[in-house]
Amino acid sequence: MRLFFAIIVCKLLRLIGKLVGKGSSLPGKYALKLCPDALGRVKLPEYIIAVTGSNGKTSTVEMIAAILRRAGKTVVYNQEGSNQIEGVTTLILCNSTLGGKMRGDVLLLESDERYARLSFRFFHPTHFVITNLYRDQLTRNGHPEWVYNAIAPAIHPDTTLVLNADDPLVSCFARDHGRVKWFGLEKCSISTADHRGMYHDGARCPVCGGKMDYDYYHYEHIGAYTCPDCGHRRRTPDFAVTDLDLAAGRLTIDGETEIALAFRSIYNVYNILAAWSVCSLAGVEKGLMASVINNYILKNGRMVQFTLGGRRGTLLTSKHENSVAYDTNLAYIRAAGTPCAVLVIVDAISRKYFTGETSWLWDIDFNQLNCQSVRQVVLCGKYVNDLALRFDFTDIPPEKIARFDTVAQAAEALRDSGEEELYVVTCFSDRDKLLSLVQLDQ
Amino acid sequence: MELTILHLYPDMMNLYGEYANVAVLRRRLEALGVAAAAEEVPCGGRPDLSGADLIYMGAGTERKQKYALEALCPWREDLRAAVDRGAVLLFTGSAMEVLGTSVTDASGRVWPGLGLADFTTVETEKRTPVDVVATPTLWEAPAVGFMNKCSLTHGVATPLFSALSLGFGNEADHGAEGYVSGNVFATHLTGPVLVKNPDFGDLLLRRLFAQKGWDLPETLPELPHQRAAYAVTLEELQKRSGG
Numbered sequence: 265m266r267l268f269f270a271i272i273v274c275k276l277l278r279l280i281g282k283l284v285g286k287g288s289s290l291p292g293k294y295a296l297k298l299c300p301d302a303l304g305r306v307k308l309p310e311y312i313i314a315v316t317g318s319n320g321k322t323s324t325v326e327m328i329a330a331i332l333r334r335a336g337k338t339v340v341y342n343q344e345g346s347n348q349i350e351g352v353t354t355l356i357l358c359n360s361t362l363g364g365k366m367r368g369d370v371l372l373l374e375s376d377e378r379y380a381r382l383s384f385r386f387f388h389p390t391h392f393v394i395t396n397l398y399r400d401q402l403t404r405n406g407h408p409e410w411v412y413n414a415i416a417p418a419i420h421p422d423t424t425l426v427l428n429a430d431d432p433l434v435s436c437f438a439r440d441h442g443r444v445k446w447f448g449l450e451k452c453s454i455s456t457a458d459h460r461g462m463y464h465d466g467a468r469c470p471v472c473g474g475k476m477d478y479d480y481y482h483y484e485h486i487g488a489y490t491c492p493d494c495g496h497r498r499r500t501p502d503f504a505v506t507d508l509d510l511a512a513g514r515l516t517i518d519g520e521t522e523i524a525l526a527f528r529s530i531y532n533v534y535n536i537l538a539a540w541s542v543c544s545l546a547g548v549e550k551g552l553m554a555s556v557i558n559n560y561i562l563k564n565g566r567m568v569q570f571t572l573g574g575r576r577g578t579l580l581t582s583k584h585e586n587s588v589a590y591d592t593n594l595a596y597i598r599a600a601g602t603p604c605a606v607l608v609i610v611d612a613i614s615r616k617y618f619t620g621e622t623s624w625l626w627d628i629d630f631n632q633l634n635c636q637s638v639r640q641v642v643l644c645g646k647y648v649n650d651l652a653l654r655f656d657f658t659d660i661p662p663e664k665i666a667r668f669d670t671v672a673q674a675a676e677a678l679r680d681s682g683e684e685e686l687y688v689v690t691c692f693s694d695r696d697k698l699l700s701l702v703q704l705d706q
Numbered sequence: 707m708e709l710t711i712l713h714l715y716p717d718m719m720n721l722y723g724e725y726a727n728v729a730v731l732r733r734r735l736e737a738l739g740v741a742a743a744a745e746e747v748p749c750g751g752r753p754d755l756s757g758a759d760l761i762y763m764g765a766g767t768e769r770k771q772k773y774a775l776e777a778l779c780p781w782r783e784d785l786r787a788a789v790d791r792g793a794v795l796l797f798t799g800s801a802m803e804v805l806g807t808s809v810t811d812a813s814g815r816v817w818p819g820l821g822l823a824d825f826t827t828v829e830t831e832k833r834t835p836v837d838v839v840a841t842p843t844l845w846e847a848p849a850v851g852f853m854n855k856c857s858l859t860h861g862v863a864t865p866l867f868s869a870l871s872l873g874f875g876n877e878a879d880h881g882a883e884g885y886v887s888g889n890v891f892a893t894h895l896t897g898p899v900l901v902k903n904p905d906f907g908d909l910l911l912r913r914l915f916a917q918k919g920w921d922l923p924e925t926l927p928e929l930p931h932q933r934a935a936y937a938v939t940l941e942e943l944q945k946r947s948g949g
Contacts, residue, residue: 623897626723
């Protein structure tokens with residue numbers, strides 16, 4: 265009976281919330297007060313797929329939903345990104361019958377890495393995809409091992425883990441867990457013998473602290489690792505990208521299925537592979553999966569194209585406080601090789617909370633912009649001095665670097681000078697400050 | 707003029723861009739006509755501390771801090787000898803904790819510390835990631851930065867900062883923070899502390915020059931943008947601290 269009322273209250277509050285434009289966590293919050301174990305009482309569908317990790321959650325979930333829907337399944341997922349327990353409760357109860365049965369074939373959840381434990385107290389995913397663990401918003405998250413310790417208790421023995429084999433910390437989740445499927449990228453054109461990046465979070469084994477050996481790196485600490493001391497090593501993937509040509513925008517899965525990349529970033533490769541792996545485990549046929557993700561253009565707006573004066577522009581959303589996100593976008597700009605200007609904005613470090621913490625700037629490999637195609641680097645925002653100081657410790661010639669206090673000043677200067685392409689690298693917290701000044705593509 | 711900076715265990719203890727402390731210090735030394743050699747010492751084996759003028763260690767995760775501590779413990783007398791001859795020690799973030807007599811981890815296990823200072827540290831389940839504005843005991847301008855700790859440090863008689871208007875001190879909110887004794891400096895501030903606080907850098911330069919017996923100019927050369935960056939961060943943080 266409590267569940268019945270909780271569902272009614274949740275649906276009602278959601279309806280009112282939608283009318284007045286409020287977020288999706290409040291209805292769940294009140295429903296949980298009425299029936300604290302509501303999530304344990306609802307009858308859930310056969311497949312419950314959760315995705316967590318530092319980077320790539322939203323994109324991966326979007327592609328999983330697209331594939332499963334094309335396969336004819338009804339997918340319920342938290343598209344609005346409310347990924348903590350209240351939002352998850354709203355999602356499930358609003359999609360349930362008054363009798364307490366969730367409608368749909370698949371419940372798909374983007375799960376906040378720190379709060380997964382709370383969401384999965386009363387039910388557990390059938391499949392749990394963990395994409396990667398990086399330095400990400402350390403001002404909130406502590407550090408990757410702290411996040412690992414927060415996720416670990418959320419894992420139920422009956423859950424099939426779908427893990428990134430190339431991430432030495434993520435692969436630790438497989439220890440003492442029976443049901444594991446691996447995805448990974450085999451040695452390919454982007455692999456290098458030497459580590460790249462400003463810091464090496466894979467230098468030491470996450471299990472025993474021993475010095476790790478790498479056969480090759482794909483980027484940062486992602487690659488093929490072995491610990492000579494305890495034997496912790498990359499496992500052979502069940503699902504693999506066996507060939508990758510980023511420049512040509514093409515990858516091959518399991519040696520047979522070729523996929524074209526709409527966005528030629530290493531991120532996109534892993535996100536596609538993660539989506540492919542879990543959909544395959546859910547029984548979707550290869551040809552159908554390929555037809556959906558071939559040239560798939562993400563709808564989550566992480567990449568925005570626009571015009572500013574005589575310039576064509578591309579905004580690459582890069583989370584502040586997340587150096588890997590920056591590094592992959594800088595690598596993308598460098599690989600594109602087109603003569604360009606690059607605008608870096610650091611004005612508000614977060615849109616959700618205040619912090620003045622800027623040490624993450626030193627974790628980003630800005631030296632990647634020291635190449636011929638990058639003709640000018642423009643820095644702006646409240647933290648422009650921190651940026652300028654950081655850039656003084658790269659090899660980029662000082663005459664290529666310009667500084668402006670505000671985004672408006674930087675945009676004006678770029679509008680009035682040159683016609684090279686413009687790449688903008690910044691975070692959700694700052695991007696609209698520029699996008700409000702440009703002409704967006706339709 | 708030449709001196710040597712030893713960066714201890716950057717492969718274990720470099721969680722927040724700490725290498726920048728060494729980079730910034732080196733550049734400031736170069737501007738003073740000093741050729742500063744910087745050597746990165748990976749974790750494991752006996753580090754050669756005999757020629758070091760400045761020994762630096764940055765922050766690590768709780769687990770990596772223990773590996774670093776275990777690796778360094780056998781060589782604590784080498785470290786003590788370096789301190790006794792006047793070398794400057796700077797341990798930031800969770801590296802501060804290893805200088806004390808012990809670190810008790812969240813499971814209750816007691817890890818013997820290096821014993822160079824007589825404080826003890828106890829880890830807590832709760833993590834405190836927070837911006838910091840601190841009142842220094844050895845220089846005027848407030849220090850700014852960030853800390854990301856899950857521990858309480860007890861028994862510090864000579865803190866580096868007398869109080870914090872923003873942040874969590876050694877054992878209390880807004881309380882005294884860090885540790886200083888002679889040329890040994892420690893603070894739980896993480897990351898590029900010397901990038902964010904030019905005055906702290908000034909102090910270390912003075913100590914290094916005094917230690918070497920070199921004359922130091924009255925006004926020290928500054929890095930472009932550094933003071934401006936400091937001023938913005940201080941202003942933003944003070945809006946939040948009511949200071």
